[in-house]
Each structure stands twice: as structure tokens, then as C-alpha cells.
Amino acid sequence: MSNHSGSYMLNxxxxxxxxxxxxxxxxxxxxxxxxxxxxxxxxxxxxxxGEILEDLGKRLGVCYYCGRPADEFVGDICKQCNERLGS
Known part of the structure; x- marks a missing residue:
């Protein structure tokens, strides 16, 4: 179970x-x-x-999926995660 309240507070x-x-x-x-x-x-x-970086990950340069810094995004996830997920 995830701490949703904490995630949204950090967001x-x-x-x-x-x-x-x-x-x-x-x-x-x-x-x-x-x-x-x-x-x-x-x-x-x-x-x-994902909840912490909702509407922010791309702007801040951090992939919400892997949590790593990124320069290239496809939607809201980094290019590498997008390729790994086959999206």
C-alpha cells in the first residue's frame, strides 16, 4: 500500500x-x-x-517512472523507459 497522502503533499x-x-x-x-x-x-x-512528480517530472527533468535525471521525454517518461516499456 502506498502513502498517497505523503506523495501528494510532496507534489x-x-x-x-x-x-x-x-x-x-x-x-x-x-x-x-x-x-x-x-x-x-x-x-x-x-x-x-509517479504521484510526487505528477505534472512536474518533465519540467524538472526527472522521469517519474525510473526516478533518474533525463533530458529526453516521451510523454511523461524518459526516452529510455519508453523504449524499455515498448510504448
Whole structure:
């Protein structure tokens, strides 16, 4: 069972940071590292990365499926995951 409340709370926090241009200030690489650290922490609390990155993953450069930094996306997942999944 996934911690949906925690996932959606983290999504809201990331959206608020994005609205405040924090990620513009950090730059792409530091943003990807930060989001990766959030996902690692969220895993310990049984949160869902897809819910955390909903409507944000592509903008922040992190694949919601594998949780890795990415530059190329197909829809909301990185090109590599898309190829592996045969989508």
C-alpha cells in the first residue's frame, strides 16, 4: 500500500517551489539532484514517485517512472523507459 497522502503533499511542495522559481535559481543539474534526493527519501516512507512528480517530472527533468535525471521525454517518461516499456 502506498502513502498517497505523503506523495501528494510532496507534489504540492515541489509545485510551490516551482511557482516560486526556486528551480530556476538552482539550475537543471542541482534541481535534478534535489528531486532525486526527495524521491530517495520518499521511498523510505512508501510514497509513489509517479504521484510526487505528477505534472512536474518533465519540467524538472526527472522521469517519474525510473526516478533518474533525463533530458529526453516521451510523454511523461524518459526516452529510455519508453523504449524499455515498448510504448
Amino acid at each position: 504540492t511542495v515541489l509545485k510551490k517551489l516551482d511557482e516560486s522559481s526556486v528551480f530556476d535559481y538552482l539550475g537543471k543539474e542541482k534541481t535534478q539532484i534535489f528531486v532525486g534526493e526527495i524521491l530517495d527519501l520518499a521511498f523510505e516512507y512508501d510514497c509513489n514517485p
